[in-house]
Amino acid sequence: MSLFDDFGGTPAVTAAVEVFYGRVADDPELAPWFAGIDLVRLKAHQRAFLTAALGGPDLFTGRSMPAAHAGLGITIDAFDRVLEHLAYTLFDLGLSYQQVAMVIDDLRGQSAGIVEIESAPAS
Template sequence: MSIYDRIGGTESVRAAVDGFYARVLADPELAPFFVGVELDRLKAHQRAFIAAALGGPQIYAGRDMTAAHAGLNVTDGAFDAVVAHLASTLAELGVSGEDIAEIAATLAPLRPQIVSVRELAG
């Protein structure tokens, strides 16, 4: 059984994306990345991307991650915050810690495609 099926399929992905964006948009460090973004369109892309990444039947036809995040100056800290918001959203929806860890492992390889600003170690 895929992660997609284990977490509840389409309705769970929809709830996760809605809850995730509520958290991200309330985060003062992340909200500026979404100024002027058509959120309904972005959420639709995100639902398709997550569903496909988790083994669902949807096909993601959006841009690749490098192109989609080009020019946004995403930092490692912003990437980590996004992953943390996703994990919190999934936990709130009752997704098991094991499935959350598996989802995070699926997203981790995307870091080099999304992060374009390397932060200096302090």
């Protein structure tokens, strides 16, 4: 059985994406990246992406991660905050620590194609 099946399949992924984007939209540090974005379309892409990330059917037909995020000026701090929101969402919806860690570690490996700006040095 895949992690996708353990998680609850399509209904659980749909719920996770709704909860996740609620958290992201409520985060004042992340909200500006999503202003003016077609969230219906973005959520559809995220459902397909998360399904594949959890080992479900690979239905994702969107642009590559680097292409989808190019020019957005995403910082490592913002990337980490998004992963944190996703991790808490997956925990809240029933995945174990080990399962969440697997998903987050896989996504963290994609940071090079998403992050454009490293954090500013500490003052």
